[in-house]
Amino acid sequence: MIKILAIDDHQDNLVTLKAIIQDTFPDAILYTEQQKNEKEYLTSLIAERTEELEKELKERKLAEERIRLLAYSLESISECVSVTDDHDIIIYVNKSFMHTYGYTNEELIGQHTSLLRSPEMEFEHVRDILPETIEGGWRGEIMNRKKDGTLFPILLSTSVIKDENDCQIALLGVATDITEMRKSRQALVEAKEQAEESNNLKTAFLNNMSHEIRTPMNHIMGFASLMSEAEASEKDAYAEIVLKSSNQLLSLIENVILLSRLQSEKTLLEKQVFIPAVLIDSVIKNNSSIDQMNGNTLAAMIPEELQHLFVISDIGKIEHILSNLTSNAIKYTFQGKIELGFKVNSDKMTFYVKDNGIGIPQKEQQKIFESFYRGENALSLVIGGTGLGLAIAKQLINSLNGTIEVNSELGKGSVFSFTFPFKYAAESKEVTVKPLKTMQLSEMAILIADDELINYLYLEILLKNSVKKVDHAKNGQIAIEMARNHPYDMILMDMRMPGMNGFEATKELKKNFPDTPIIALTAYASSEEMEQARLAGCNDFIAKPVKKEILFDVIGKYCRK
Secondary structure, rough: OOOEEEEEEOHHHHHHHHHHHHHHHOOOOEEEEOOOOOHHHHHHHHHHHHHHHHHHHHHHHHHHHHHHHHHHHHOOOOOOEEEEEEOOOEEEHHHHHHHHHOOOHHHHHOOOOHHHHHHOOHHHHHHHHHHHHHHOEEEEEEEEEEOOOOEEEEEEEEEEOOOOOOOOEEEEEEEEOHHHHHHHHHHHHHHHHHHHHHHHHHHHHHHHHHHHHHHEEEEEHHHHHHHHOHHHHHHHHHHHHHHHHHHHHHHHHHHHOOOOOHHOOOOOOOOEOHHHHHHHHHHHHHHOHHHHHHOOOEEEOOOOOHOOOEEEHHHHHHHHHHHHHHHHHHOOOOOOOOEEEEEEEOOOOEEEEOOOOOOOOOOHHHHHHHHOOOOHHHHHOOOOOOOOOHHHHHHHHHHHEEEEEEEEOOOOOOEEEEEEEEEOOOHHHHHOOOOOOOOEEOEEEEEEEEOOOOHHHHHHHHHHOOOOOOEEOOOHHHHHHHHHHOOOOOEEEEEEEEEEHHHHHHHHHHHHHHOEEEEEEOOOOOHHHHHHHHHHHOEEEEEEEHHHHHHHHHHOOOOOO
């Protein structure tokens, strides 16, 4: 565009000149002024024009600075920025784009955006992006592909780039790699699902616990109240019901406590020598109560060469696992056969319990080892239980550094097996020998230290017809004074008493009577409690509630029958 300034004294000359210039240069702009004071006027016009030029230059520099800043910003941001034409041909990408996708600038410019799309992505999913962008913009998640073929999710936002006249000149795309965001989102979804499932399991557990506790309590309270009015011939039957229900309730409480301990603390391994074949026979014997067998038969399947194998491991934990698996097999099998066995492979031993019961659906075979889970099968929900047995078994096998698994087919039965490391033992060298028995049971004088009178009365009733003498001390200090005045052959020591507790009393008694057996009695039947009692000087340990057969078995270690 040509700009011309014409100055003349005569207006006619200016009109003629303007006509000639416009005919020759149609786009020219002609500024005409009549000359009045040529020098002053020209100076004024030059100054005015100079000011306009300086203003235009300043604006141009500001525009260039904004463009430079925008270019630096696009190259510096972490998002992937691309500019394409109306046909989705790439005409610009920033550094983040090249870094994320693994291409160079030369490899991308001039390429269609389909180069970056996942080949598995359906056309229908991306066909609307371009028209919607031209209409105003698009935003969504799609799968893209890097140069090495790696597929990854992006969050893409697109919009139109327009010039100063509001005309479309290009398309802008801003993409963010959301791989980690999706992982976090999935983790949150899984955590939410687990929390909901855990809440459902706990609700089911509380309902089961309410039923499992109230049922034996109803039996105990009901038949205990009837005993005072019953005939002599009926009392024995009522007492048997009360005892059976008490054992059922005790077993439930012990399972809840054991699971809580296994989940919250590290349990110690108590290794000793035992014969696996004998252990299996013992588990079968302990689970062969006729009224709980559901018409099943229990059998041991042990190879001849393993009948007399001696090994070293934690027999208590192994027996507990086997008993839980056997009890479960009996519960979910009807008129069938349950088989117990074991095998050895190098330094690993595997026990198994096989049944031909109702079986377990494939989708539940991992869930059944979770606390409180009892299965979705209608029959499973009807059969009694709290859903703790397998959870306890898994925790116990974990403490043995072993693994547990199940193979099952619905309607055809299940095989539970657990494998753990062990050591071989020589029968002649490593079989534990019981302490030397020193006197007859009937000659023994026993002191019972317990602050609860009912606990003492129960033990006194158990012992009074079998031993020579039974005395009572209400706390540890009284027990020490009585022991000084009356020599005792054994002391049954409650470890949790007011004043001087059993631990302190045992330490003091052992200073003066080191050869007197002291048996710890406690309701806190944890490995830590047992270790603390041993360090205090106790010779043995009996957990409350005390069972008659266990009491006499422990006392029997220290006397002649």
